[in-house]
Amino acid sequence: MTTVIDLTVTPWREAASCLDVTDQVSFFPDKSDLLGIAKAKAVCAACPVADECLSWAVESNQSEGIWGGHTPKERRRIRRRWLEEIKKAS
Numbered sequence: 001m002t003t004v005i006d007l008t009v010t011p012w013r014e015a016a017s018c019l020d021v022t023d024q025v026s027f028f029p030d031k032s033d034l035l036g037i038a039k040a041k042a043v044c045a046a047c048p049v050a051d052e053c054l055s056w057a058v059e060s061n062q063s064e065g066i067w068g069g070h071t072p073k074e075r076r077r078i079r080r081r082w083l084e085e086i087k088k089a090s
């Protein structure tokens, strides 16, 4: 049986650390902007809802930005594993 998750319901966002950061941190840095990526990841590292954020980004297949402390490339790897697990379980 497949569980359908409503990806539009994201109450965890209210506790997101990125709501409180200044304009000096972008969560959509260019992939060559290593300092920008590191700054965003540092905010995510202290975020109380990082796990929820990462799950949401992986499940909704967000292709841009830093979510849950992970780059798009890192999330693609997680998503591949997640889809393989779903396939095995079905």
Ligand code: SF4
Residues within 6 Å of the ligand: 013, 016, 017, 018, 019, 027, 043, 044, 045, 047, 048, 049, 050, 051, 053, 054, 066, 067, 068, 069
């Ligand atoms: S993990 Fe990062 S992007 Fe996600 S809500 Fe927290 S601070 Fe924002």
